[in-house]
C-alpha cells in the first residue's frame with residue numbers, strides 16, 4: 001500500500017518532504033491545503049491569517065475571483081504559443097501595463113530574477129550602443145543590503161554571505177555602495193556606468209525605507225551621469241506601498257522599472273521590464289527571449305491584475321490601512337517592539353531580541369493563527385494581502401501584541 005492511500009497529517013507530510021525535497025528553505029511547520037482571500041487552511045482544517053502574502057505575490061489575496069475567472073477563461077482557449085507566433089492576449093496586456101506604470105514599452109518575462117537579469121542585459125547593451133561605453137567596460141551600481149534574486153550574476157552582487165558564499169566565480173561589472181547614501185552613489189558613477197539598480201524600499205533587508213529625497217536624488221545623480229535609473233519594484237510595486245509604484249512617493253520616474261510577484265496574481269509567475277522605448281529598443285530579434293515569457297495565460301492573468309490596479313482601490317486601501325498598521329505598531333514600541341519601519345501595508349518590525357529570534361516569534365504567531373516570516377535576526381516582516389479588512393488587520397495586530405507581551 002502506498003503512503004498516499006490515506007490522507008496524511010501535517011507532521012507526516014513535513015517528514016515526507018525531508019528526504020526528497022532539497023533543503024534550500026526552512027519553512028514554518030504548517031502545511032497549507034487551501035486558501036481564500038486572506039485566509040489559509042492547513043491539512044487539519046486549522047485557519048491562519050496570511051500576513052506574508054507570498055512576499056507580495058499575493059497582493060490581491062488567495063484566488064481573487066476576478067483573477068481566477070480570467071485564468072479559467074484563458075485555460076479553456078489558449079495557454080502557450082511561444083513567442084515564435086503572435087497571440088491575441090499580448091498587445092492588450094502590454095498596452096494596459098504600460099499605461100498603468102506610465103511607461104512606453106514592456107518586455108514580458110516570468111520570474112523576478114529574470115526581469116532583473118533582463119534589465120541588466122538591456123542596460124549593458126544600451127551603454128555600449130547609445131552611451132558609447134567601450135565594449136566590455138560597462139558597470140552597474142547597486143546598493144548594499146540588496147535583494148534582486150538568486151541567479152549567479154545576481155547573487156554575485158549581493159552583500160549577504162549566505163546568498164553568495166560557495167556560488168562563485170561571479171559576473172564582474174558591479175559596484176556596491178551603501179543604501180540611502182547619495183554622496184557614495186555620486187562618487188561611484190562615472191563614464192562607464194550603464195545604470196544604477198536599486199530597490200525603492202529594501203524588502204528582504206527588513207523593509208528599509210530610504211530618507212525622503214533619496215529616490216529623487218538617485219534620479220538626479222543618474223540624469224547628470226547620463227546613466228539609467230532602474231528601480232526594482234518586484235516587491236514594492238503594484239499597490240503595496242499605497243501607490244502603484246513605490247517611486248511615486250517622491251514623484252520619481254525611473255528609466256526602467258522591474259515588476260514581478262503580484263503581477264502574476266498569485267496564480268502564475270509573471271514579470272516584466274517596463275520602460276522607455278529607446279532603452280528597451282536596443283533589443284533586437286534573437287538577442288533575448290524566454291519560452292514562457294508573455295504567454296497567453298500569463299498575459300490574461302497579468303491583464304486582470306492591471307485591471308484591478310487601474311481603479312486605484314487597492315493602492316488606496318494600502319495607504320489607508322497603512323495608517324492603522326503604523327498606529328498599532330507605534331503603540332508596541334517599548335512593549336516588545338524595538339523599532340519598526342512601515343510604508344503602506346508593509347512593515348519591518350524589529351522585535352526585542354530578549355523575546356526570541358524572528359523565527360521563534362513567527363512560530364508563536366503561527367500557533368496563534370497568524371502567518372508571518374522573519375527576515376533575519378529579530379526582524380519580522382508584515383505584508384498582508386491588500387484585500388485585508390480593517391477588522392482582520394486589527395485582529396492580527398492584537399495577536400502580535402499578545403505574543404509580544406505574554
Ligand SMILES: *Cc1c(COP(=O)(O)O)cnc(C)c1O
Nearest residue numbers: 111112113147148149232234235
Ligand atoms: C522577490 C524579489 C526578486 C526575485 O523574484 P523571483 O520571482 O523570486 O525570482 C527580485 N527583486 C526583489 C526586490 C524581490 O523582492
